Amino acid sequence: MNYNVFSTKILSSKKIVPYLFIAPGIIILAGLIIYPTLLAVLRSFNVNNSFSIANYLNIFTDKLFWFTLKNTFLFSVISVLGHYILGLLISLLINKAIYARSFFRISFLVPWMFPAVVPGIIWRWLVHGQFGILNEILVKVGMIDKYIPWLASPDTALILVILANVWRGFPIFVAVLLAGLQTVPGELYNAADVDGANILQKFLNVTMPHLKAVSVTMILVDLIWQFNSFAIVQTMTKGGPANSSEVLATFIYKNAFNYNNYEIASALGIVLLLVMLIPGAIYVSSALKDN
Amino acid sequence: MKKITRLKIIKSILSLILLSLIIFPFFWIIITSFKSMGESVSVPPTFIPVNWTLSAYQRLFGPRNFFGYISNSFVIAISSVFFGILIGGWTAYGLSRFWFKGKLQTNAFILICLSFPRPLLVIPYFLIMVKLGLYDTLTSLILSYLTFTLPFITWMLKSYFDTIPQELDEAALVDGANYFTIYWKIVFPLAKPGFVATGIFAFLNAWNEYMFGLTLTSSDSSRTMPVALGSLLGEFMTDWPTIMAGAVIASIPVIIIFFFMQKQLIYGLTGGALKG
Numbered sequence: 001m002n003y004n005v006f007s008t009k010i011l012s013s014k015k016i017v018p019y020l021f022i023a024p025g026i027i028i029l030a031g032l033i034i035y036p037t038l039l040a041v042l043r044s045f046n047v048n049n050s051f052s053i054a055n056y057l058n059i060f061t062d063k064l065f066w067f068t069l070k071n072t073f074l075f076s077v078i079s080v081l082g083h084y085i086l087g088l089l090i091s092l093l094i095n096k097a098i099y100a101r102s103f104f105r106i107s108f109l110v111p112w113m114f115p116a117v118v119p120g121i122i123w124r125w126l127v128h129g130q131f132g133i134l135n136e137i138l139v140k141v142g143m144i145d146k147y148i149p150w151l152a153s154p155d156t157a158l159i160l161v162i163l164a165n166v167w168r169g170f171p172i173f174v175a176v177l178l179a180g181l182q183t184v185p186g187e188l189y190n191a192a193d194v195d196g197a198n199i200l201q202k203f204l205n206v207t208m209p210h211l212k213a214v215s216v217t218m219i220l221v222d223l224i225w226q227f228n229s230f231a232i233v234q235t236m237t238k239g240g241p242a243n244s245s246e247v248l249a250t251f252i253y254k255n256a257f258n259y260n261n262y263e264i265a266s267a268l269g270i271v272l273l274l275v276m277l278i279p280g281a282i283y284v285s286s287a288l289k290d291n
Numbered sequence: 292m293k294k295i296t297r298l299k300i301i302k303s304i305l306s307l308i309l310l311s312l313i314i315f316p317f318f319w320i321i322i323t324s325f326k327s328m329g330e331s332v333s334v335p336p337t338f339i340p341v342n343w344t345l346s347a348y349q350r351l352f353g354p355r356n357f358f359g360y361i362s363n364s365f366v367i368a369i370s371s372v373f374f375g376i377l378i379g380g381w382t383a384y385g386l387s388r389f390w391f392k393g394k395l396q397t398n399a400f401i402l403i404c405l406s407f408p409r410p411l412l413v414i415p416y417f418l419i420m421v422k423l424g425l426y427d428t429l430t431s432l433i434l435s436y437l438t439f440t441l442p443f444i445t446w447m448l449k450s451y452f453d454t455i456p457q458e459l460d461e462a463a464l465v466d467g468a469n470y471f472t473i474y475w476k477i478v479f480p481l482a483k484p485g486f487v488a489t490g491i492f493a494f495l496n497a498w499n500e501y502m503f504g505l506t507l508t509s510s511d512s513s514r515t516m517p518v519a520l521g522s523l524l525g526e527f528m529t530d531w532p533t534i535m536a537g538a539v540i541a542s543i544p545v546i547i548i549f550f551f552m553q554k555q556l557i558y559g560l561t562g563g564a565l566k567g
Contacts, residue, residue: 015391024382029441037407093302107310108313118538122320167313
């Protein structure tokens, strides 16, 4: 009886109970994410079992690292821009005054339905240098004379990977921006009509202000995702040919699992974490503010 | 009125053209999956198979034992969602219902975990799993998938719990229930739609995962479906129809979820994107 009273008291005390609820999750997350990260930090400073910053010096003096970093920026920024522009265009197109609206709303999400490796595989097949349908179509319409080995050429590999990545990722923007467009009150458009505003003015002064918040958040989240992209690059080019489409994630993978250099790979991982700090911090603080 | 109809027709046609371009790759993998290996590499490619054949699907499920990979992926995805909901729901309730010292920091911690770069985690996970003898087991993948399912589920459920009126908790408290019974008996049943939407989205993320799967497994007995698909590319003579058949099969669970649970999926997609 006494025990029951005691336990009821503890289990309804507003001071202790919150910590009982959050403790398991926080401890497990710390074990799953913080502990491995600390191991990676230790590993990155390890040269022949003694403490050294040589791994970082190695990275920062390696031209390939800077090239990869530049590629990663290009890959993520162009992908995010492509996702946003295509997503915005399509969501505006299918939002109102269209037949079969819900059919379009669902169908445009198709590229997003595949497991992450599938878009890479599909595009590798589409743009294949010998048997690819893209080459055949381009030859037929007269845009090229003979088949081009898109992914086997250092000049075009990265461009094609980005193109595939834009195709894969824009649907999430369609879904999110369509949801954002529902928040624009219809009366505002009527008022703009009365004022004699044209389509562009209505878009800039009525639509965009309502999409601003949702756009900023989504672009930030997408930027974080794209910076960590691995599957699409790995399946299309493995970062090749001759590192021409290398991004940080494939570079880390290569160093760890092809060269078995876990120290350099860990140091690269820490560099990735540091680069992510800025968008990550903006994202975390804005999400906390929304809350 | 007439002007609006014309606009409607133009927009619909424009959408249809754009959609055809975007859907074309999907159409092309289906076509390729029904070609014979010889026809798939004929030059120029045939737009419609001359001989429709199921041989790619037979190779996929016969010698390649694709069912094994699918069931691995399924077990791992379901488990990582189950534990994510079990642990994350608990944490989410604490974050949604109470004010306590360190709450802001706890929220921030969840969000940091949510946006944490996975390529960094892959290396220590590989080394830890080898050391623990868990390398190449389903357990290692369930643990590593929790690094994204758990923070995602926690954050999404917290938002969902926020929409359930707190008066219900207070009333039950007056009746002598403690917070733990309130969670299981009142909030948990009320939040079922939130659990379903969050769970589906987390399931898809786990089902789609590639990097951990690639680095933490080596044998067929624990290899996941996306990794098996990717590995078909590496072979000397690439069997394109079989890969495309695999891509079609791999997308089926997602397509099913799409058609039967659209609303939940869109909720997870929009809510998940915005809240994490």
